[in-house]
Amino acid sequence: MRRRIEYHDLLQALTRMTGAEKHAPSATSTLDTLHVLYDRVLDVAPARCDDPGRDRFVLSKGHGPMAYYAVLAARGFFPPGVLDGFGGFDSPLGHHPDRSRVPGVEVSSGSLGHGLPIAVGIALALRAQRRERPDVAPGNSSPGDTTLERRSPRVVVMLGDAELEEGSNHEAIAFAARTRLDTLTAIVIDNDSASLGWPGGIARRFEGEGWLARTVDGRDHDALERALIAPSEGPLAVVAKVEPKHG
Amino acid sequence: MPTMRDRFVTLTHAALDRDPKVALVLADISVSAFETARSRHPDRVINVGIREQLMLGVAGGLAIEGMRPIAHSYAPFLVERAYEQLKVALGHQGVGAILASVGASYDWAAGGRTHHAPADVVLLDALPGWHVQVPGHPDEVAPLFSDALVRDESVYLRLSTRQNEAPRQIVAGRSSVVRRGRRGTVIAVGPMLDPTLAAIQGLDLTVLYATTVRPFDAATLRDTMPSATHGSHDIALVEPTVEGTSSHVVSAALVDRPHRLLAIGVPRVELRRYGTPEDHDRAYGLDARGLAERLTPFFR
16 A cells, blocks of 8 residues: 655645745646545556556646646655756756656656647557556555456546647547547646636537546545546546636 | 559558557548558557647657557648657657658649648758658668668658659668769769769769668768869769758768768749649759759869
């Protein structure tokens, strides 16, 4: 049983990178969802970075990766001391994450609209290669248990509501449902920052293409967990609503 | 006579049958040619529809998971339309793919500017690590394709309907020595070999035939250069791509030797004319006569 991640530790980790004691909501818009993902949902571990059966997480909106780094450090992917050098020339932690520099980072990101198409490719590769993982209760990973049913690893992508404006996402949204990528989950952190807004809500952009979409309070950990682990047919979109960026 | 594209289709079918790591990503172009492969390997022959950004993102994701993706489309849509994906979804991830294009330069002259892509190699050349293969005959596709399959790096396979009369014995990564001469060297790239040979009749030149243009085979150029004339090595470059595509790699290869370089290729113009590829050759001075008019005085 792995050590639980304490939310308080994550805020302290953010302080190591920003130097600030208090964090604006916009700086932590992703923190709760990342916390829930790495604490309760994703089947990943530092010792299993190369395990073909691990889940894949893709931070598509590579902006503001401090929360991501904080969670990876808390889960033991790298020592917390690494956080201190954030953005420095000798630090592996840039203002956008690089998979070749940071253990646990599956995809290098930064410019918007690349993560979801790449995640579709990852999910297709896992399907083509019949990658499997133990079907374990989230948060209770016990890789030694051989009685477990095997399932395809999940591919979970985190986007922002403004990032969704990039057209490349819509190419991926249309395709993923048509090709029935059941293992794909897109999380949209919605802090109402898209310049032109999404009249009628974000969920319908996915539902119209055949995704199952769930809209939840992005600060409610239990609601996030339920939305992320309840079974779905076809790809799943979870819209995590947080305080408006300019509210 | 099978075309380069026909050969690519056959080779890709065989590669998909042989190697479970190989995947083909299409964006509606050539889908019918791969119907058999798609029925045999539905998970590895992927048509994303007319979505080029997704095509390259998917190729990146497949490569991240250790597969060898082949993305295939018409040159402007494969290289130009989603250029940032080449940088981010492949290069920045530290992974590679094979990009196989059809519709080189102005193969479809009557298609107009939207369907011409003479700058494809220049664009790829701005990104680190790409191998660029420009076959000049359908028989030359196989060795270049085989070389691309076994690599991890990104490889661009530039397939054209323009071709030389006869294939040459080629080795991926090396230029072939067509003949040796004393006055200077002309490097002909891919389908430009035949018009170049026709243009230099009567000139005593070393002729190199380059099908791999990146990385550039500097060693063969240096090893086969005749002695300098009037204190200078004279080199001409004849390319089916934008004029000067390979000037900088030739200059870099000869940085320690005094030299003159004549770079011939597709000029940077909006011609706004249709017709045939041969019409465009003439308009750009890339037919044998136009080439002779520039090569002859250069080597006088």
